[in-house]
Amino acid sequence: MKPVIMTLKEQDWECLQAILFQADGRERQVFLELGLREDQHTFEVLLHRLRPVADADYLSQGLYHVSPKPQAVVEAYNAFCRSGVLVHGHVHSHPFCDVAHFSAVDHQTLGQIRRGLADLVTLQGLNESTTCFQMVLGRDPAGFEGVLLNLWGEKMGALSTVRVITPQGIRLYQRELGEDNSGALADVRLDRNIRWLGKEGQKKLSQTHLSICGLGGAGALLVANVRGLGFREITLVDPERLEPSNLNRFVGAGIEDVESYKVDILKRELRRVAPETIVHALPCGVEDPEAQARLREADLIVAALDGMQPRAELQILAARFLKPLFDLGSGILVQPGGEIRRMGSQIIVYIPGQACLACQGMDLFRPTEGLAGEIRRRTGYVVGATTELTPTSVVTINSVAAGWTVDLIIKFLTGIGPIPLYTQINQWRGIVEQLHFVKKESCSLCGLDGIEGKGEDRAVLPPPPFPALGIQFDFGDGQGSPACWTPTGARPHGLFGNLVAKLGKPKDYDRSANGKESH
């Protein structure tokens, strides 16, 4: 059995407390739609949506008991089926005590809810890995008991920790205190940190798994900034090898490291300062399954990437798994004549529950960079790398961006100060601006119907109906061999080859009759 961690946004936690503990002192219930993340050691349930039971929808309700009407339960089941998450949750309060435990009556009621869910899964043909999470809360925020069960009632894990993601850091409520690692704080290497952050602040850093994606100019300097801070675990993700032109800003690398993976060089540097730090060096892109799995385990993600595609990937992951995301970008805008127009960086922060990167002006889902990209190409605007068009002083921009980002990360994790979500550093003019963007309710990522807390998506598309059609495959190359089709969906002759297979030979048409493209 693994421990279960429940992660939720601050506003959901406050909402849950407000619903469950009201002035009349009666028990109340809330249904939960929860995402799931599973790794070797833990289950994590992520709150996607709350479905409170209205007072009018209780069959009976008192100071020591509560029972919803069957209709309310069915509505919660239906909403769960539509949501696409893997865990159906149920929480009720024991407002008469600080520390709550499941009672015999609770076990009976919750068993009925679980069996109802099992029937629904069979009827609707839902994913059989659907699980059931049940929780009871006392007046003390840490006075909870919770279990994760499979559809057959077997206990998969017991709730050990509730993690609340707030704009001032990650708040932990633990049923039983974990291993005391205060011994590590006596380490003389952390002395200067403790004088600044205090023991509690340093302890928070020492419990954190930080991940850094993109080890270009800014990313490498970021690693240099964090290596002495005492993080428990660090994941590095970058598919590139070191080039000679990187040496001007790649801390710790020498000429002998050229052609080595950047992640390996920085892992070595991290371990030189703190051998006890667990470092995962992943020489791959952020979309790689291994990187995805490791990033899902991290407490906080830093993105120092080029391009929107990997940024979009990280923003989606951060939203689905409720991870704070710090995105930094830096660059120089040089006019065709060589005159510098802009020089600086920006740090955009996504805290689950707050505005996402898209709501803060980042156009994540464009397949091309559009006008901005064209301007960048024409004027030599470069993000995080040097080219002939970029002055060599780019290292100074990266240093400021990396240092500023680490400062924000520390403030966030330790709660020593508020952090702005958007910081723009204009190094050319010496101006730092903090912008505030309002979260859009219609946003597909962080809005009301967004994806926050949806967790893993274990759905698999059904096999395409080609074989059942009994049509000869024609990949447009005259081969027409069914053997070319592989059940894994590989397309040996391209997407449109498969389509031809289904439709028969392409219709002839007079290309000249089509005229020119119109717009």
Place this chain on the structure above:
Amino acid sequence: MRDYHRLYEEIQVLEKKFGAQRVFWDEQGNWVMVRDLPLPPGLNKQSTNVIVIIPEHYGNGAPLRDAFIDPDLRVRAPKTGKFVEIPHYFQEFPYEQPPIETKEDWACKKWRYICLHQPTDRWPQGSILNYLSNVYKFLAEPFRDWQATFSSYKEHP
């Protein structure tokens, strides 16, 4: 990262609407095709095959943008009554890099690109069924101003 749960459900909806024998898809969810989608009056054909390209992050924020339809569609011009070219209907793929495969792949198989970008992927406005419905509405009145429906009309009016 696509939302496969949603895509699975949408395929089921399309099968209910059009019949299972007319709906096809790629196992990895790169595209969904509907065969013989009825066309509105005023065109030179009564139906077309439509392939909707599913963006990499569909269901997680990326709206539908790209579709291919039959290559030989023409619309009757309101003034002259002659069949003419349809706006936003391209013989050549407009991006430098198509979302998947190469320009030649689709061109030689004689599909033709229609540039209708939905502004959102939120359910249900941003669904595949709604996209197909919008394609139908667009082909019924291709010379109308479609800025409110398709962001491509804002980008390239």
